[in-house]
Amino acid sequence: MQLNNSALWKTCSFINGEWVVSDSTYQIKNPANQEVIADVCEITSSQLEQAITTAQVALKPWQDKTVDERAALLRSWEQLILNNREDLAAIMTLEQGKPGSEAVGEVVYGAKYIEWYAEEARRINGAVLPVNQSGRRALVLSRPVGVVTAITPWNFPGAMILRKAAAALAAGCCFIVKPSELTPLSALALAELSHKAGIPAGVFNVVTGSNAQAIGEVLTMHPLVAKFSFTGSTPVGKKLLSQCAFTVKKTSMELGGNAPFIAFEDADISAVVKGIMGSKFRNAGQTCVCANRIFIHKSIFDEVVSLLKDKVESLIVGPGSRPDTHIGPLINSEAVEKVEGLVNLAIKDGARIVTGGKRVKGEGHFFQPTILTGITPEMEIFNREIFGPVASIIVFDNEQEVIQLANQTPFGLCSYAYTQNATRIWRLSEALDFGMVGINEGVLSNPSAPFGGVKESGLGREGGSWGINEYLETRYVCIGGIG
Ligand code: ADP
Numbered sequence: 001m002q003l004n005n006s007a008l009w010k011t012c013s014f015i016n017g018e019w020v021v022s023d024s025t026y027q028i029k030n031p032a033n034q035e036v037i038a039d040v041c042e043i044t045s046s047q048l049e050q051a052i053t054t055a056q057v058a059l060k061p062w063q064d065k066t067v068d069e070r071a072a073l074l075r076s077w078e079q080l081i082l083n084n085r086e087d088l089a090a091i092m093t094l095e096q097g098k099p100g101s102e103a104v105g106e107v108v109y110g111a112k113y114i115e116w117y118a119e120e121a122r123r124i125n126g127a128v129l130p131v132n133q134s135g136r137r138a139l140v141l142s143r144p145v146g147v148v149t150a151i152t153p154w155n156f157p158g159a160m161i162l163r164k165a166a167a168a169l170a171a172g173c174c175f176i177v178k179p180s181e182l183t184p185l186s187a188l189a190l191a192e193l194s195h196k197a198g199i200p201a202g203v204f205n206v207v208t209g210s211n212a213q214a215i216g217e218v219l220t221m222h223p224l225v226a227k228f229s230f231t232g233s234t235p236v237g238k239k240l241l242s243q244c245a246f247t248v249k250k251t252s253m254e255l256g257g258n259a260p261f262i263a264f265e266d267a268d269i270s271a272v273v274k275g276i277m278g279s280k281f282r283n284a285g286q287t288c289v290c291a292n293r294i295f296i297h298k299s300i301f302d303e304v305v306s307l308l309k310d311k312v313e314s315l316i317v318g319p320g321s322r323p324d325t326h327i328g329p330l331i332n333s334e335a336v337e338k339v340e341g342l343v344n345l346a347i348k349d350g351a352r353i354v355t356g357g358k359r360v361k362g363e364g365h366f367f368q369p370t371i372l373t374g375i376t377p378e379m380e381i382f383n384r385e386i387f388g389p390v391a392s393i394i395v396f397d398n399e400q401e402v403i404q405l406a407n408q409t410p411f412g413l414c415s416y417a418y419t420q421n422a423t424r425i426w427r428l429s430e431a432l433d434f435g436m437v438g439i440n441e442g443v444l445s446n447p448s449a450p451f452g453g454v455k456e457s458g459l460g461r462e463g464g465s466w467g468i469n470e471y472l473e474t475r476y477v478c479i480g481g482i483g
Contacts, residue, residue, distance in 0.1 A: 008084060034363060043207045094185070117167050120468050227251070234255040250473075259289055267419055272296075274442065308391065318366075330388055372392050415432040419439070450464050
């Protein structure tokens with residue numbers, strides 16, 4: 001692969017400002033054709049220990065920098081990321097599969113978080129409190145939590161790291177991330193740029209390895225780690241949360257979703273179709289905020305399904321490296337099997353295929369963009385996160401019924417509703433039991449907004465002032481003897 005900046009191609013962990021090799025490696029494969037693209041180092045247990053202890057040492061000098069210095073370093077990192085966006089996107093497409101335009105979009109989106117948090121670093125304020133005894137003063141300080149570890153998924157190999165790291169570094173924390181074993185190359189390229197930007201050794205570190213469980217145990221249980229931040233599936237998140245309990249770590253958990261997308265009888269139908277296309281088919285349906293259960297009012301059902309069918313059938317499936325591709329491969333063969341299994345089971349239980357429904361034969365992990373109707377709440381596909389390009393459609397009749405069905409899930413990440421009725425918009429904003437509600441919008445995330453879920457979708461928020469607070473502790477200081 002030809003990069004303009006060949007220094008971005010890195011294949012071993014980045015610890016304390018150095019590239020750290022090991023004897024043992026594992027293979028990274030291109031999901032579009034299963035070719036091996038890199039051999040990446042397995043981190044050793046002593047290297048992992050070193051990552052944590054050196055990050056601890058790097059804390060004080062990083063916190064001693066003025067906010068202007070920290071913000072300037074973050075802004076140079078952001079600028080280098082933007083300058084190298086085409087290369088970063090090419091690496092991402094190679095290891096993850098998403099179309100080039102989506103990969104560039106992810107790089108720019110991730111860089112926006114650095115920009116936002118470089119500015120927000122200036123607004124980490126404390127307080128001076130009224131006191132009830134003379135000779136005393138009472139203060140509240142916002143202190144960085146300390147060493148932060150993170151584990152991130154493969155679906156957004158760059159942005160899920162930057163969303164966390166930007167806030168953590170701005171707050172004055174040092175950060176160690178284990179990217180998904182499937183997509184470490186994007187993370188390592190970001191580390192190279194952090195180094196070039198002048199971010200000091202030990203402040204931003206990337207550890208690579210295929211043994212997620214063993215690495216995860218250290219990152220969640222090490223006593224020098226103050227905070228753990230995770231994005232991934234709910235079952236793994238629950239396990240990691242329990243591991244964090246041993247040392248009572250602060251945690252952030254961005255876990256799975258089962259997003260309802262509701263189109264009411266008074267919705268703008270073209271906006272509904274656009275919203276479904278954006279929310280469902282982006283990243284081949286592999287996002288935790290993808291519309292997972294699409295509820296269409298019976299009075300507009302036929303029209304929406306017919307328009308949607310035309311759009312879905314015009315999607316081009318292929319390698320993300322081709323400029324005309326809309327839908328890239330799924331991440332691996334297990335992902336294709338899971339989606340295929342859910343579709344087949346739904347059909348057996350009475351669902352109908354409007355279009356698609358099958359894996360694409362040949363090399364790579366491709367699945368046809370699919371529309372299923374006749375979905376009911378009893379079906380497996382209604383209750384599981386699909387994580388593939390399958391629009392699963394349910395017909396409904398009234399508002400109360402659809403709100404109850406939408407909330408009928410242990411998940412609570414994102415929800416969407418399309419309506420022109422202002423009073424209904426208020427009711428939905430309050431009644432939908434999700435951390436995020438998109439009204440007449442299918443793609444919501446932005447750096448100033450709190451991204452995160454309720455129920456089994458997680459703890460904490462990323463983005464905005466809520467995101468930086470995840471990396472700060474509140475400290476009460478009482479000064480006596482003042483006279
Ligand atoms: P997904 O279903 O999206 O792949 P996972 O939760 O399996 O989500 O993976 C998200 C991240 O969690 C990845 O970096 C993966 O390596 C890591 N992971 C998976 N299982 C474990 C585990 N048992 N302990 C620690 N990390 C894990």
